[in-house]
Structure formats: structure tokens, C-alpha cells
Amino acid sequence: MTGPGEPAGSGALRRTSPRIVLVHTATFRQARQLVPIAIPALAGIGLGGGRWTVVALVVVITLVSLATAALSWWRFSYLDGPGAVVVTRGLVSRSTRTVPNDRIRGVEVEAPPMHRLLGLVRVRIDAAAGGAGSAGRASATDDEVLIDGVPREEGDRLRTAVLTKRNRLPAVGPDTPDPGPGTAPAPEEPEEEFARFDNRWLLYAPLVGGYLAVPLAGLGVLSRIVDELPDGLLPDVDGESVNTPGFALAAAVLGLVLLAVGAVIGAAVVNWRFRLVRRGGSLIAVRGLLTRRHTELEIDRIRGVAVADGAGMRLVGAARVNGLVTGLGDAQRRGQLLPLGPRALAEALGRRLVEDPGPLVLHPAAARRRRIARAVTGGLLVTAAGAVLTVTEGWWPLLLAGVVLTVLGVPLGLGRYASLGHATGPRSFALRVGWLVRERAVLERRAVVGWEVRQSWFQRRAGLASVVACVGAGRGGYIALDMAADDVAGFAVAASEPWAEQLVPARRTAGGTETNRSRSEE
Amino acid sequence: MTAVSSPVREPAWSLPRSAIGLWLTESLISVLMMGVGLGIFLIWVPADSGGPVPVLRWLVPIAVALYAVVALAVRPWFKHRTYRWEVTGEVAYTRTGWLSQTWTLVPISRIQTVDVTRGLLQQMFGLATVAVFTASSQGTVRIWHLEHGMAQRVADDLAARAERTRDQAT
Numbered sequence: 001m002t003g004p005g006e007p008a009g010s011g012a013l014r015r016t017s018p019r020i021v022l023v024h025t026a027t028f029r030q031a032r033q034l035v036p037i038a039i040p041a042l043a044g045i046g047l048g049g050g051r052w053t054v055v056a057l058v059v060v061i062t063l064v065s066l067a068t069a070a071l072s073w074w075r076f077s078y079l080d081g082p083g084a085v086v087v088t089r090g091l092v093s094r095s096t097r098t099v100p101n102d103r104i105r106g107v108e109v110e111a112p113p114m115h116r117l118l119g120l121v122r123v124r125i126d127a128a129a130g131g132a133g134s135a136g137r138a139s140a141t142d143d144e145v146l147i148d149g150v151p152r153e154e155g156d157r158l159r160t161a162v163l164t165k166r167n168r169l170p171a172v173g174p175d176t177p178d179p180g181p182g183t184a185p186a187p188e189e190p191e192e193e194f195a196r197f198d199n200r201w202l203l204y205a206p207l208v209g210g211y212l213a214v215p216l217a218g219l220g221v222l223s224r225i226v227d228e229l230p231d232g233l234l235p236d237v238d239g240e241s242v243n244t245p246g247f248a249l250a251a252a253v254l255g256l257v258l259l260a261v262g263a264v265i266g267a268a269v270v271n272w273r274f275r276l277v278r279r280g281g282s283l284i285a286v287r288g289l290l291t292r293r294h295t296e297l298e299i300d301r302i303r304g305v306a307v308a309d310g311a312g313m314r315l316v317g318a319a320r321v322n323g324l325v326t327g328l329g330d331a332q333r334r335g336q337l338l339p340l341g342p343r344a345l346a347e348a349l350g351r352r353l354v355e356d357p358g359p360l361v362l363h364p365a366a367a368r369r370r371r372i373a374r375a376v377t378g379g380l381l382v383t384a385a386g387a388v389l390t391v392t393e394g395w396w397p398l399l400l401a402g403v404v405l406t407v408l409g410v411p412l413g414l415g416r417y418a419s420l421g422h423a424t425g426p427r428s429f430a431l432r433v434g435w436l437v438r439e440r441a442v443l444e445r446r447a448v449v450g451w452e453v454r455q456s457w458f459q460r461r462a463g464l465a466s467v468v469a470c471v472g473a474g475r476g477g478y479i480a481l482d483m484a485a486d487d488v489a490g491f492a493v494a495a496s497e498p499w500a501e502q503l504v505p506a507r508r509t510a511g512g513t514e515t516n517r518s519r520s521e522e
Numbered sequence: 523m524t525a526v527s528s529p530v531r532e533p534a535w536s537l538p539r540s541a542i543g544l545w546l547t548e549s550l551i552s553v554l555m556m557g558v559g560l561g562i563f564l565i566w567v568p569a570d571s572g573g574p575v576p577v578l579r580w581l582v583p584i585a586v587a588l589y590a591v592v593a594l595a596v597r598p599w600f601k602h603r604t605y606r607w608e609v610t611g612e613v614a615y616t617r618t619g620w621l622s623q624t625w626t627l628v629p630i631s632r633i634q635t636v637d638v639t640r641g642l643l644q645q646m647f648g649l650a651t652v653a654v655f656t657a658s659s660q661g662t663v664r665i666w667h668l669e670h671g672m673a674q675r676v677a678d679d680l681a682a683r684a685e686r687t688r689d690q691a692t
Binding site for chain 2: 326327449450451452453454455456457460465468470471472476477485486488489492497498499500502503504505506
């Protein structure tokens, strides 16, 4: 149904599979948008009660969903031409999006459960927004093209077609810094396996915050359902037995076991048969039990890696690796190179992608004092409030809580201090920060697009400063907390390109002895 | 403030004096808002209501008065001393803040866009802000309160030079 106004491409105009209409009807994908209109309309008309009204409502809603799904399928077409991907859609007003191949940063093929039943996949094409519009913004939805519901083979064809066309282009821009070894365009490269998920690693999941959140959310939903149920349906629990300490203990243990099992199941669903392979110039990550995800990242765009190990993960020696890729939307999820695994393997994977800058340099003693001071401040405030309450009202529990918090603050501060560190190497540098979620980011020198140096009044008194390396990848900025103030300029110069010398104070001779002294403190 | 040497080089140029007028106006507006809030608190919260109210009736006005003195008599001039900027052949560089200070450096080769914005108050004082964006959401240099003509010239110059030296490594 190519209209006369359609863009003229050399490739054939393609359509998604009609089977997708079924999926969208069942999931109300398009009909969902009508809900805000439908509710006031229904309220206006008014509905009599009774079974027939409900049946009629269900039929009408399904028909509306079917109609909208069919309509949007009918109006959707795409085309992967030699120079660009063109997507045309829209019910009333037609919109055409053209994404030039050199702007495509990655392709993700995912297969949610319903798609898999019907042999369909969803292709997400990640595009860098045009130069002027993209500044400082990291919105993901704007910069991606979604082609929902093509057969699996067509998805694979589209992915390789788009990526190989892009790679075959001549070097983008006037001065591509180094072509790198991974730009070979040949589509049938031998695969090299970087990592493969071992199911034993699922046992780490109960110690990872993110996976624990899944069963907790489930628990929340469950408790709400129990609240809604009529009393007659709930088991009749004898009040006497509930109040014994044995029962409370059993309930707590059962709860913890359920939480752990839930975390393991959650991790298994997301990471099932995870594999990371290198094919030509791309890293390909495949994972998922119900929804199979296939993410492709260009090795040339990897500017660094972040190895994260939370407090719980450190207990068992587990870690997670994220790739820091320029121009990647939804980087936290798509950049995952190893979702969960032994620390040694994570470190080795990181070293394979970015040169290791060597062991971290600890931060000066003043940084330890500052971490402890900050960690106990909250506890001291509670203690002060508790002291006032104890004197005026005679209510002491708050005072006790305050003292406990203050005492706990000391090991927390020490732990946070022990995490701090930075290192510079010939081609890369590293920063580490955090205690509950500790993250060590290793970045290439060329990744840095700016420096931000922050110094609060307290930091100035202590001779400290924090430095943020601004990069166009990952979170956008990586901080080195509480460095010795005199080391800041030297670190910036060693960790980025020559322009950073603009940060070096003019009278470097006066600062030289200072720097040596603060180094010896470490 | 104690005179401890700063961790990095200071940018060379200071802002026009009219920025002090702008900061003073901003302080005045915030003090007036707080004054209105204080008035509402003193009039509508009865003095004999229990809890901490009798103490607060003393503490809050004192805090507001202290804030007013600092905001009107000290802060604008302090800010004029700390806010500095510089554009060299290679970089755009600023220092902002007053108690807590921030230095931001961006190389011209990594600039993606340059914006000039003029707020309502800024227009009254003939000032404008130049914002320099990079591929990083955190690497944004904002040169506050330049004279409008100057801001426009700086922005045009930066944009033109960024176009020539753009570098694809980001």
C-alpha cells in the first residue's frame, strides 16, 4: 500500500507480520491509549449493572483493541535501504522516520513470550539523534526505532543487514581517531566466546540488591491481594499460636528462604543461558528465559567498563560488568556484559576490553576523616534529638537508636573510605567509589569530554576536592571522591588528553612540596 | 573563608559588575518570599499552640533575619569574586558557586552545541548565559551572566571553532 508520497528507496517496502495483530490485541498495546478517553465517556453514558453489561463491555473492548491493532499494523511499514532505515507509521497523520545507517549505534532483537509463541521478534534500532538535538540529553525513547513483530528470520536478516551496511561505510567524519582492529565488515566472522553463564552463579542472586527487589515487589502485591480478599477465604489462624516466639522465628526464616528463592528465580528468568560472544567488530549478548534478548554492541564504541560489586556480592566474591558505550540509550540494561559472575572472571573480562591502569591509589587520611564524619552526622542528629526528648519527655528509645546509628556510622565510613581510589595508566584510568554498591570504572583517556572539579567549604578546609570525569557513555560522569586537592590537576592531565593541562595552576613549584607531602600520607 | 590555594588554576576573566545587581535582585526576591512565609506563620499559627511552636516563634525570625543579611549584604559580592570564566584556544573553562565551588572544563573539540539563554531578570540587566553542551550529560559548561553582546560573540566563536575541530571519539 505504497502511497505516491512514500520515500523512494531502492529496497522493497517491508511490512511486519500480520500475526502481530493477535499479540497486540491480547496485550491492548494500542487500545491502552484510549483508556483516558473511554473512562469519562463511559461515566457520561452510565451503565446499568448486570452480567450482560460486563459481557458487552469485554466484547467491545476486545473489538476496539483488535481494530486499533489491525489499523496500526496496516499503516506501518519499514524499509532498510542502502543508506538509511525508513519507518512509516501513524493512524491519521503519517510520520516517516529516516535513520541514516551511520547514526545507528546498535540493534537489539528481543522476543517476549507471546512473540515467541507466534515465532515473531521485536527489533529495536538504537540511533544517535542528529548532532544539534542530542546535546546533554540521554532520553532513550526518542533515539530508537521500533519494528515490532517480524518473523525471527527477518529479524536476523534485518540486524545483519543494518549492521553490515553501516560497517561497510567509509570512516565516519573527518578524523576517526583509530580504526581499531574490529572494523572488518565480513558478515561471517568466526565467533569468539567471551563469557557464558554458569547456572551455579544464580546462587549469588540473593546477595544482589536488584534481584532481591523482585520478590519484595511480589510480596507487596500479594499482601494487597490478601487485604482485598473477604475474611471467609483466609485461613483461620489461631491467635494463641501466632504470638509465640517460635512461630515468629519460623515465619522470619520462611520469609528469608522465599526471598532468596525469589531472587534466584528472578535472576534465572532474566539471565537464562546468557552468552557474550564477539563476532567481527561487535559484541553480542544473548539472554533471557521468557523474553529472549539479543543485544549487539560495537566494540569500537566501548569507552570503558564498570565492574560493580555490592556489599553482599563482595562477601561471596561476585561482580557484575557493564560496558560503557557511547551513544547507547538505556545503557544500564543494554550495556551489561556480565550480569552476575565470579569476581576474577569479571575482572578478566574488563581487562580484555579496556587496558588495566594498574592498582588503585588510596585517598589521603583527610578523606577517611571526612567519610567517617559524614557517616556519623545522621546518627549524631538523632542522638541530639533523642537527648532533648529524654530530658523533656523522658522518652529514651530515640536516644538509644541515635547512639547505635552513630556507632554503626564509624565502620560504614571506614568501609566507604576503603572503596575510594584512583589510578592512571598509559591509555586508561580507573576510579572506584561506593560501599553498598561499589563500582570501579575503567575508562579510556580519549573518553573524557570534560572535567568538573567540586570543592565544598569543608573539603577546602581539609585540602580535598572531588573530580568528575565527564564521558559521553554510561552514566555520563564518574566521580573520584575526596582526592587530595593538590593531586587534582595532575590526575586530570594524566587521565585525559593534552587540553587538560589548562587546569594546572601556574605556580606549580609552590605546590610541588605540598603534593609530595600529601602523597606520603597515603 | 580561609585562604587555601585552590586545587586547579583559576579562570582568567571575571563577570561584569551588573551581575552583582542581578544577584542582589534575586536575593531580594527570595528574602521577600521568606518574609511573606514568616508573616503567614506568625499570624496564622496561634502563639499558645503546644509543642515546639513557642520556640519556633523566636528561632524562625532569627534564621530569616540572618539569611537576609547574608543574602543581601554578602552573597552577591562573594559570588562576583568566585564566578569566573575563560575561553582559550583549546578549552572553555568556568568557576561557579560561592561556599561550595565548581570548576568545569570542556575542550572545544568535544563541544556539541552552544546555547545562549536570557532569563527575565537577566534581560532587565542586559545579561545572558552561554551554555556549552557535550556528549556527556554532566559535562556542561555554563558561563553565567555575560553582557548580551559578549555572550552572543562567545557562543558564535565557540560554535564555529567546535565545527572545525570536532572529534568523533565521543
